[in-house]
Amino acid sequence: MTDIETLHSPTDAIVVTDLVKRYGRMLALDSVSLTVPNNTMFALLGPNGAGKTTLIHILCTILQPDGGQAWLAGTNVQKQPLKARQNIGVVFQEPSLDDRLTAYENLDFHGRVYNVKSADRKRGIDELLALVELEDWRHAVVRTFSSGMKRRLEIARALLHSPRILFLDEPTVGLDAQSRAGIWAYLDTLRKQRDLTIVVTTHYIEExxxxxxxxxxxxxxxxxxxxxxxxxxxxxxxxxxxxxxxxETAAALTARYGALQTAKDGSLIIDASAPGFADAFLAEFGSRIRQVAFDKPSLESVFLTLTGRELRDRTADEHEKRGAAARRGRRS
Incomplete structure (x- = not known):
């Protein structure tokens, strides 16, 4: 009889089958299945409260699922959590650096926790600080860093023990546009240099x-x-x-085009994919509108088509809030 733990391809970094997670009566994950090939830049896209963080926390062995199975680099997460953790690096949404320590001390402490040998630890710290352009701040106390510098240091720390998979949960939340672009540039460089599988959760669809x-x-x-x-x-x-x-014009548009979506800025979103739509629309409504912008097919329109709303229209669902509160309670 074949062991279920071997029922996946060695070319897959992550295999998830029928994962279920509940917070009380709220179903946070509903039979989720997915695969992520090795050396892939993979994004889990969804609004706050969709289940992204819950799924990542199960894969990182922080939470136990109520059903289903998950494997990381061939290791069953539920049955061999310690081995699974050796294969992953994690950058959580909430900051987790010790800001009383220097950049070097944060990395050195992480390496010691993972039993990285002294010579490998020192060499790895030098390489990673250079990679994320923080070598000039190696002895600076982290509380003096900007948000972008702290996030870059967290990425370096997550890679010090040479994991095969890097998880980043909303890595650019709270960063300015320039810092966000910089983080993605670092991630792209990392994947190419280290043969790394990178898993990112985000609600910034353009990223x-x-x-x-x-x-x-x-x-x-x-x-x-x-x-x-x-x-x-x-x-x-x-x-x-x-x-x-x-x-009156808004009502006429609804009557003409059926149920319309309303964007966060108050504009109405209309399916414009029909041939000749622009000319016909402007001929009928051109003098009755303040502004119109035509958007080409995008991941935003994909999400709108599949869910009937824009990606960032929602705040966190109660089950995600309760789950976060429960995790904070366990740590305190």
Whole structure:
């Protein structure tokens, strides 16, 4: 009889089958299954409360699922959590550096926890500080760092024990646009240099356009996955974002085009994929609108097509909040 632990390809860094997680009566993960090949830049895309963090915490052995199985680099996460942890580096959404220590001391402490030999630890610290451009701040106390510098140091720390998979949960939240772009540049360099599988959760949809594979999660379910190009070709639509001059025009648009989506800025989102839509729309409504912008098929339109709303329209669901509170309680 074949052992279920061997039922996956050696070319897959992550295999998840039918994962279930509940917080009381709330179903946070609903039979989630996915695979992530080795040396892949993979993004888990979804709104706050969709189940992204819950899934990552199960894969990082922080949470136990209520059902299903997960493997990391061939290791069953539930049955061999200690071995699984040796294969992963993690950068959590909440800061986890000791800001009373220097950059060097934070990395050195992490290496000692993972039993990295002294010579390898010193060499790795030098290489990683150079990679994230913090070598000039190696002896600076971390509390003096900017948010972007702290995040770069957290990435370096997560890689010191040479993991095969790097998890980053919302790595650019709270960073300015320049810092966010810099983090993604570092990640791309890391994957190429280290043959690393990188898993990122985010609700910044524009950040995942260059990923190899994207899975869209909503209400605890994977509702679509594939390359960004595949997702856009299968589910993306050209849309028009319209700001009407008055409520009467808004009502007329709804009557003409059916139920419309409302963006966070108050504009109405209309399916503009029909041939000749722009000319027909402007002929009928051109004088009655303040502004119209036409958007080409994008991952944002993919999410809108699949869920009926924009990605960032929601705040965290209660089950995610309760789960975070429970985890903080266990640490205190």
């Amino acid at each position: 995942v356009e260059n990923c190899d594979k994207v899975s869209i999660i909503d209400h605890g379910k994977i509702i679509a996955d594939g390359s960004p190009l595949h997702l856009k070709s299968q589910h993306g639509k050209e849309t028009a974002r319209v700001i009407p001059r008055d409520a």
